[in-house]
Amino acid sequence: MDGTDRGAARGARFAGQGRGCPHGDRLKTMLIIRKAESRDVAALFRLINGYAREGLMLPRTLGELGRAAGDFAVAEDAERIVGCGALRVYSGSFAEIRSLSVEPGVLRRGIGRAITEFLIEEASRAGVKSVFALTLSPAFFEKCGFREASPSEFPARIRRSRFARNRNPHPDKRTMVIALTTAAPTLAVRESAPATA
Numbered sequence: 001m002d003g004t005d006r007g008a009a010r011g012a013r014f015a016g017q018g019r020g021c022p023h024g025d026r027l028k029t030m031l032i033i034r035k036a037e038s039r040d041v042a043a044l045f046r047l048i049n050g051y052a053r054e055g056l057m058l059p060r061t062l063g064e065l066g067r068a069a070g071d072f073a074v075a076e077d078a079e080r081i082v083g084c085g086a087l088r089v090y091s092g093s094f095a096e097i098r099s100l101s102v103e104p105g106v107l108r109r110g111i112g113r114a115i116t117e118f119l120i121e122e123a124s125r126a127g128v129k130s131v132f133a134l135t136l137s138p139a140f141f142e143k144c145g146f147r148e149a150s151p152s153e154f155p156a157r158i159r160r161s162r163f164a165r166n167r168n169p170h171p172d173k174r175t176m177v178i179a180l181t182t183a184a185p186t187l188a189v190r191e192s193a194p195a196t197a
């Protein structure tokens, strides 16, 4: 099994677990992952700009987040929004996970993975073949089944808009990617065949 196959298989295990339902297997409290709504914009602002102040993410304004709210999913426990992440679909083949953020007080409880699963499932339903992330946390994405990729694996349009140095100046950001295997007509992610050699 090469890296791409392994990524596809991990993606299959993600599918169906995190979508708008209680996701409490690794959490002490009930957690819902759902699409963001306009009422969530202040929480998106708080989460993302908290990390932006540490230089880990690009800052976003309330206006930008209001316009992009439809791209976001949020993780909500009984009381509040504790995490978020966005999916930007570039074409039928590629999508990017952006602004993935979990509240500092609840890290390492499976929330980042649950949001990632949700976004991958959304990408799969849209027929996306490959989901990538530009990140300072490559080890997290590896745990979620992604592998490191070279910008040369992406079409010129995405290289220009996302990998050009003036667009993404942080030198330590790594590109992580996961391949999805889609099955028409449901577009559900499915397990890849086991390796034979």
Ligand SMILES: CC(C)(COP(=O)(O)OP(=O)(O)OC[C@H]1O[C@@H](n2cnc3c(N)ncnc32)[C@H](O)[C@@H]1OP(=O)(O)O)[C@@H](O)C(=O)NCCC(=O)NCCS
Binding pocket: 051, 056, 057, 097, 098, 099, 100, 101, 102, 103, 106, 107, 108, 109, 110, 111, 112, 113, 114, 133, 134, 135, 136, 137, 139, 140, 141, 143, 144
């Ligand atoms: C990266 C981030 C989203 C992870 O969220 P999280 O809820 O703590 O992650 P999870 O608990 O779901 O972790 C899933 C797995 O990744 C591992 N992991 C999480 N963060 C990790 C890190 N920084 N380094 C190494 N492994 C990490 C966990 O231990 C877990 O592994 P396991 O399945 O073997 O137990 C969170 O640390 C964050 O918001 N970071 C700041 C913003 C950022 O860098 N976002 C990514 C850019 S798009």
